Amino acid sequence: MSDYDNLITYIRSSFNIGIDADAVQFSENSRLKLIYKSPVNVYVAPVILPSLKDRTAKYLHYVRLALDMYSAALLNKIEFNITEYGEPFDFEINWGKVNRKYAGKCYLPLDWYPKQSMVIGIVDMDNNPVDDADVFHVIIHELGHALGLGHSSDKYDVMSCCGEYATSLSSNDIFVLQLLYSIGNKRSFKDEEKYIHDCIDEYLLEIKKKSIRKKENISENPITPNKQKSLIEKLDSISDVNKYRILLQDIKLNALVKT
């Protein structure tokens, strides 16, 4: 699949999320499911599996890193606040078991907003702990769904359904996220088709000009605490790639209201 076709699939899948992100037949009238809210309150449940209880702090740290990635990708227009038990929340993250079908899950209820629940698989079917990097990937992937991203068919994108288990957002992921948030809810793919095609053309041209390959954006080991800073710096430079686009969309993004 060409880069162009992949981006179209990725974007259309995002319009379809909540209906069926994997549907081959896209509905022309499906709408985006985006969280226009800042801060977004995130409750992270403790790990209750007795053998992995001591991982609660580590996984909480991974969630924080993943949320920081998304804030950076959205140029800090959306921030995330980790809430204590019992406080109101928008997203909820629980820890569970991987099964045959999925390594993680994001529930998008019909009245999807504001509460979305994610389950991240931390033990495999034989009850062995899942690799840290895989846990981290699944956290980023499921948060991507909660923020409104569908599936990509490019294996280096974090939203790939069956790819390389990327542990940071690719330039495609960031581009699609910024594009969707510049469109806003209540618009259909059909409404925005021309705008979407124009943005993809511009993005692919920019990528070509800067000779950026998506693979280069994948951090080697972002989950080691001392690499945290360099990861965020890297993300800043990735989102620079797309800033040209955001400037055009600033009016719409400024409509975000802090509550």
Ligand SMILES: [Zn+2]
């Ligand atoms: Zn998925």
